[in-house]
Each structure stands twice: as structure tokens, then as C-alpha cells.
Amino acid sequence: MxxxxxxxxxxxxxxxxxxxxxxxxxxxxxxxxxxxxxxxxxxxxxxxxxxxxxxxxxxxxxxxxxxxxxxxxxxxxxxxxxxxxxxxxxxxxxxxxxxxxxxxxxxxxxxxxxxxxxxxxxNDVSATEAGQARLVVRHTAAAPPVDVRADGEVLFPGLANPDEASGDVPAGSYSADVTLAGENQAVLGPADLQLAEGTATIVYAWGSAEAGNLDLAVQTIDGLHSAPSGVPGGETGAAALDGGAPLWALALGAGSLLALxxxxxxxxxxxxxx
Known part of the structure; x- marks a missing residue:
């Protein structure tokens, strides 16, 4: 029934x-x-x-x-x-x-x-800056609020179903995982994400925590390039993290971006x- x-x-x-x-x-x-x-x-x-x-x-x-x-x-x-x-x-x-x-x-x-x-x-299809990619995370799982981490750092804290959070980052490779809010043990991931310049990569957490079938789905939207201007050569997320202030503190706003x-x-x- x-x-x-x-x-x-x-x-x-x-x-x-x-x-x-x-x-x-x-x-x-x-x-x-x-x-x-x-x-x-x-x-x-x-x-x-x-x-x-x-x-x-x-x-x-x-x-x-x-x-x-x-x-x-x-x-x-x-x-x-x-x-x-x-x-x-x-x-x-x-x-x-x-x-x-x-x-x-x-x-x-x-x-x-x-x-x-x-x-x-x-979907935010506005142009990205040269050398940048857009990362979007959407919580669509039967689960409590979660923290989304990238390269070991909390990127989007306390994301609740059905909220989303988004930010533009230097194009490159990132390792992402999901934990219950405030905890350290990953419940999803890690997943290796290749964020190409001028794309939006949208990651969905879905399924049910109680049923033990949580999973990730990934959607990519391309064609978001702006006019080239000083495109950094060979820069990745990992390299950006090596220089001073955390990348996420500089590049992202981690609020919910619902406009639905x-x-x-x-x-x-x-x-x-x-």
C-alpha cells in the first residue's frame, strides 16, 4: 500500500x-x-x-x-x-x-x-569568469542536514533537503564527500570531480539514509564561458589551496540559493x- x-x-x-x-x-x-x-x-x-x-x-x-x-x-x-x-x-x-x-x-x-x-x-547558466567553473550541490535525500566537503574542507555547512548551495571555483580536480552536519565520518563519497572551465557541475545527494541507499548523481551544463581574459594555465583546486587563505573562503558563498x-x-x- x-x-x-x-x-x-x-x-x-x-x-x-x-x-x-x-x-x-x-x-x-x-x-x-x-x-x-x-x-x-x-x-x-x-x-x-x-x-x-x-x-x-x-x-x-x-x-x-x-x-x-x-x-x-x-x-x-x-x-x-x-x-x-x-x-x-x-x-x-x-x-x-x-x-x-x-x-x-x-x-x-x-x-x-x-x-x-x-x-x-x-539552473544558473550565467557566464563564469575565465578559468572558473561552477559547483552546485543539491540535497534531495531522505536525510538530515549535511556538510559538504571539498578537498577535506567544509564547503557548504548545514545543507538541508531540498536546499542547494553554489559557488564558482578555479577549474580543476576536487575530491568531495558528504557528512552529517557537524560530524566527520563521510556518509557519501569521496567522489572525484573534474570541474571544467565554463561548466556548471551539479551534484545531487539522493536516496534514503534509513534505507541505506544514499547515492550521488551528477549533472553537467556547459557553454558558460565568458570572454577569455588572463586564463590561468594548469591551475587546479588543489594548487589554489596551497597559497594562503582557503579557496572556499575566497571563492564561494555557501548560502542556500533557492529561487524556485x-x-x-x-x-x-x-x-x-x-
Whole structure:
């Protein structure tokens, strides 16, 4: 019963941006939308306008970015393997709106208490300085607040679900891990991250601490280069840490950077019914 209820909630959340590839009455402009399926143990089939878009959509899967015409879409979601000719959809949603100009990642995940929820994150695609890369961390796991460390230093302290934190750093290689807030033992990682110049690397912590299935997912957005000006040659995060003040104190602001209110109201179905 619990799994059925989770299916009804989570599959709808996962399906919203995926259904946007179906034909629709498009307004001027396009949106860029990706979706991360971060609800453990739920696999679904996604349909739009009666056509199967994504079969066997499994947890931990991140879609490629979709360039979508602005407009509204109808969709259906079925439990994996159900036949639409004979089965009732787990959920049906009409009037899914795609706003022009958006760049967002919609994450179906667990909240801190383990309930399936939808969080649309607005992706920062503003230009980075020459020689810089953007690192974003998003807490989408059923877990208490965490500290995110890079090269052994606390980078983002006390990050809670579903918050995010972000900063621009010198392009290079970094070793990142996650601990429960105020503790030293890593619960995720370490993970080696190669942050290329002019990219945004987005790291998602997802899964459930209680169930013991915490995991990481990584999304990369490129094309953020600014005009070249004094690009440092061969500089890495490790090298930057060798010279005086910590890199993180100089380069990053570690506050939560949620700007999701507008995206949440525009990227979810206008009406969903079971």
C-alpha cells in the first residue's frame, strides 16, 4: 500500500517534464528541461498524448536536456509494464505548462521524512569568469542536514533537503564527500570531480539514509564561458589551496540559493487526478 501511494505521487513528479516532448500548441520560445528520477525502488513508463516516451524509467536516471516549445501538454504515467490498453494510469495530468526561456532540472525525490516530492531547481547558466567553473550541490535525500566537503574542507555547512548551495571555483580536480552536519565520518563519497572551465557541475545527494541507499548523481551544463581574459594555465583546486587563505573562503558563498517559487508553479501540472 505504501509503495502504491509512493508510485502515485512520485511517478507524476518524474513524468511532468518528460511529457513535454509530445506535440502541443506551442507559444513563441523554448525551454530547456531535464529530469532526475531520484525516488528509490520505483520504475515507471511515461506516456504523452497516448505515445510511450520513456519505458522502464529507473531510479538514478537523469534525462538529457530537452529543448521544448513553450506550451501545454497532457500526460499519463503507468506502473512499469502495465498495458495502457487495459490498465488505468497511475496518474493522469492535463495542462502541463512549459514556460519559454526556462532552464530547469525537475527532481522527483524523497523529502527529509521519506515522502516522494517534486522540486524544480532553476539552473544558473550565467557566464563564469575565465578559468572558473561552477559547483552546485543539491540535497534531495531522505536525510538530515549535511556538510559538504571539498578537498577535506567544509564547503557548504548545514545543507538541508531540498536546499542547494553554489559557488564558482578555479577549474580543476576536487575530491568531495558528504557528512552529517557537524560530524566527520563521510556518509557519501569521496567522489572525484573534474570541474571544467565554463561548466556548471551539479551534484545531487539522493536516496534514503534509513534505507541505506544514499547515492550521488551528477549533472553537467556547459557553454558558460565568458570572454577569455588572463586564463590561468594548469591551475587546479588543489594548487589554489596551497597559497594562503582557503579557496572556499575566497571563492564561494555557501548560502542556500533557492529561487524556485515561480518555477514550481509553472513546471507542474495545472491539474492532476488519480
Amino acid at each position: 505504501k509503495k502504491t501511494a509512493a508510485l502515485l505521487s512520485a511517478t507524476a513528479l518524474v513524468a511532468v517534464p518528460l511529457a513535454m516532448t509530445a506535440p502541443a500548441s506551442a507559444a513563441q520560445g523554448e525551454a530547456t528541461v531535464s529530469v532526475l528520477h531520484a525516488v528509490p525502488d520505483l520504475t515507471v513508463d511515461v506516456y504523452a498524448n497516448g505515445e510511450e516516451l520513456i519505458p522502464d524509467f529507473a531510479p538514478g536516471t537523469l534525462t538529457d536536456p530537452l529543448q521544448l516549445p513553450a506550451g501545454t501538454y497532457d500526460l499519463q504515467v503507468f506502473a512499469d509494464g502495465d498495458d495502457p490498453a487495459s490498465a488505468e494510469p497511475a496518474i493522469e495530468a492535463n495542462g502541463v505548462e512549459v514556460p519559454a526561456g526556462a532552464n530547469a532540472t525537475v527532481v522527483a525525490h524523497l523529502d527529509a521524512d521519506g515522502n516522494p516530492v517534486l522540486t524544480p531547481f532553476v 517559487g515561480v518555477a514550481a508553479t509553472r513546471l507542474v501540472p495545472a491539474r492532476a487526478r488519480r
